Amino acid sequence: MGNLWAGRFDRGMDAIVEEFNASIGFDKRMYNCDIDGSIAHVSMLSEVGVVTEDEKNDIVSALEEIRSGISSGSLVFTVKQEDIHMAVEEALIAKTGATGKKLHTARSRNDQAQTDMRLFFMRETALILEALVKLQRVILEKADRNTEELLAGFTHMQHAQPVTAGFHLMAYFQMFRRDIERLIDTRRRANQNPLGSGALGGTTFDIDRNMTTELLGFDSPCENAMDAVSDRDYIIEFLSAASISMMHVSRFAEEIVYWNSSEFKFISIDDGFCTGSSMMPQKKNPDVAELLRGKVGRVYGDLIALLTVMKGTPLSYNKDFQEDKEPLFDAIDVWRTSILILAAMIDKMEYRSDEIQKHLNDGFLCATDIADSLVRQGIPFRDSHWLVGKMVKLCENKSCGLPDLGKEDLVSLDPRFESLVLPDLSMMGCVNARKTMGGTAPQEVKRQIEVGRKWLAQISAAHM
Ligand code: ARG
Helix, strand or coil, X not given: CCCCCHHHCXXXXXHHHHHHHCCHHHHHXXXXXXXXXXXXXXXXXXXXXXXXXXXXXXXXXHHHHXXXXXXXXXXXXXXXXXXXXXXXXXXXXXXXXXXXXXXXXXCCHHHHHHHHHHHHXXXXXXXXXXXXXXXXXXXXXXXXXXXXXXXXXXXXXXXXXXXXXXXXXHHHHHHHHHHHHHHHHHHHHHCEECCCCCCCCCCCCCCCHHHHHHHHCCCEECCCHHHHHHCCHHHHHHHHHHHHHHHHHHHHHHHHHHHCCCCCCCEXXXXXXXXXXXXXXXXXXXXXXXXXXXXXXHHXXXXXXXXXXXXXXXXXXXXXXXXXXXXXXXXXXXXXXXXXXHHXXXXXXXXXXXXXXXHXXXXXXXXXXXXXXXXXXXXXXXXXXXXXXXXXXXXXXXXCCHHHCCHHHHHHHCHHXXXXXXXXXXXXXXHHCCCCCCCCCHXXXXXXXXXXXXXXXXXXXXXX
């Protein structure tokens, strides 16, 4: 059979064009959605009297056979069939003859393709949401077990203040929480039914768009047919949300990479998430974390690709839009897999308290605490900051830590030290002292975890 649309053509497509024009190589991935869309469409056509009940039944059972054929691998497609929509329709006509030829009444590939895409989008993004929720559970549990596990906190990659591992994890919880909220919001806007928009202007048949909307599980029909076949905003929104989230993944991945280095040794990564070197027998490389860090590049690329495809395109459908699929599919795969891998890595990673302690000992991490304590003893903050700066300088000269300075050292810096006392300079003391809302004190991090748990339970109940 020639192309289903080729009535007005004298010759078939040039061989070199066939390949170029086809999307079947990648859009076959949506075959279930295409078949579900067609079943909803023909059910509606029968309801409004455009096809008979018997014709509908024949079409539906043939479509189900085609579905099994595709999933078992017995039905394979070639570029000749152009895209999944033509391929399924051709297979249907081959099975049912004249009856099957009625399926495409009141429908265009433009609304059909977008119906498939939105169905696929809703199904796949539900799995991403599930993965993100799983990651959040892992983070909450790990944080809960590590509210007293000390870590050196950094600014400018320099030792700053002591924090806890639980606190650090909960920072990521907030980032992924916003990612989840962005995804939910995108899904809410995307959940509309383009079917019935036709090529661009609707259809002359008296169809029931609410019926297909309900059958396919969309929230509502798209309001304007021209917009429905032209809009790819929901994919761009998704790619933006995916890019932001992958940026978060890459930041955690980078911390895993450097924390695992011989210079830091803050954590050990489970063997199952590392690889060796083909030449250097001693190596245990953090390849998986590095790959997570690298994968973000593809997703940014997907976003920029589709933004660029859509820029300046006139209404309504243009074939350019076929380029919406690969970026979406790629980002769906990369985002979901990355989240699941990150979750498993975090779950299995272990903090190396002894090694962390070495960093805590030699970085003047309690400097702010001394300054704060001097303020409480009547010294204005700018002066106390200055005095502690002098203390640090003296420690550097003497190659010692702040707690090692004696009274004489201090008085030599400033006579006011005669009457001043230094606070608890233990790292846990510094952490415990930061119990204001949002701080790193264990009791405060427990509160953050509790709030996080409640939010996650509510998200799971409402969206999964
Ligand atoms: N494969 C096409 C796409 O994904 C389907 C729509 C084709 N429509 C058309 N008028 N050629 O964009």
